[in-house]
Amino acid sequence: xxxxxxxxxxxxxxxxxxxxxxxxxxxxxxxxxxxxxxxxxxxxxxxxxxxxxxxxxxxxxxxxxxxxxxxxxxxxxxxxxxxxxxxxxxxxxxxxxxxxxxxxxxxxxxxxxxxxx
Amino acid sequence: xxxxxxxxxxxxxxxxxxxxxxxxxxxxxxxxxxxxxxxxxxxxxxxxxxxxxxxxxxxxxxxxxxxxxxxxxxxxxxxxxxxxxxxxxxxxxxxxxxxxxxxxxxxxxxxxxxx
Numbered sequence: 430x431x432x433x434x435x436x437x438x439x440x441x442x443x444x445x446x447x448x449x450x451x452x453x454x455x456x457x458x459x460x461x462x463x464x465x466x467x468x469x470x471x472x473x474x475x476x477x478x479x480x481x482x483x484x485x486x487x488x489x490x491x492x493x494x495x496x497x498x499x500x501x502x503x504x505x506x507x508x509x510x511x512x513x514x515x516x517x518x519x520x521x522x523x524x525x526x527x528x529x530x531x532x533x534x535x536x537x538x539x540x541x542x543x544x545x546x
Numbered sequence: 547x548x549x550x551x552x553x554x555x556x557x558x559x560x561x562x563x564x565x566x567x568x569x570x571x572x573x574x575x576x577x578x579x580x581x582x583x584x585x586x587x588x589x590x591x592x593x594x595x596x597x598x599x600x601x602x603x604x605x606x607x608x609x610x611x612x613x614x615x616x617x618x619x620x621x622x623x624x625x626x627x628x629x630x631x632x633x634x635x636x637x638x639x640x641x642x643x644x645x646x647x648x649x650x651x652x653x654x655x656x657x658x659x660x661x
Contacts, residue, residue, distance in 0.1 A: 461648050463648070463649070463650075472637060472652040472653065472654055472655055473589070473637070473652050474652070475649050475650070478648070478649070518589060522648065524648055532648075533579065533591050533594050533601075533602055534579075534591070534648075534650060535591075536588065536589045536591075538588045539588055539589070
């Protein structure tokens with residue numbers, strides 16, 4: 430089955446600096462890569478996702494890059510703010526072509542990001 | 547829509563008791579997932595359903611765990627008998643289940659403590 434590794438497990442950055450979190454996956458058939466943010470005591474929420482037919486996607490201060498050949502993808506957060514402090518999870522799955530249900534996500538182990546004011 | 551609804555939000559029980567966790571997915575979603583989250587093991591998928599049919603239960607720890615989805619708007623996760631090592635936050639998530647939308651929407655979770 431799919432195996433997703435995530436690094437680093439903890440990351441502290443000065444407010445205003447950039448943060449980068451990296452993940453690798455093992456199954457070359459995986460084609461969908463979401464990132465979830467989980468604030469303390471809250472539920473995980475999707476912040477950005479990318480499919481294997483694109484190499485990069487941006488949404489304001491957040492971007493994700495994908496290297497299919499190397500089987501790794503990364504989350505980039507620029508101009509970090511205190512509210513970015515949270516645990517971030519990457520995940521991978523094989524997206525179906527049908528409209529009758531999704532494949533499961535395999536999650537990484539999470540990165541605890543702390544923004545230092 | 548109120549989002550994914552889980553009940554109870556907190557459950558404290560004694561070892562050996564039966565525990566039933568409940569989930570109501572977002573209306574119209576075809577896929578439902580049960581996860582367990584602990585500090586040691588992170589976020590683990592226990593089982594998932596597509597169109598009310600269990601697809602993969604390989605994450606269910608052992609026979610003490612069972613899950614059902616009798617209809618599109620309700621699912622349960624049962625632990626019988628419960629053990630202290632089952633203490634965790636259990637999340638239910640649902641997804642539209644279409645080829646264009648894989649996003650999983652998580653419920654608020656049930657924090658289970660087994661004494």
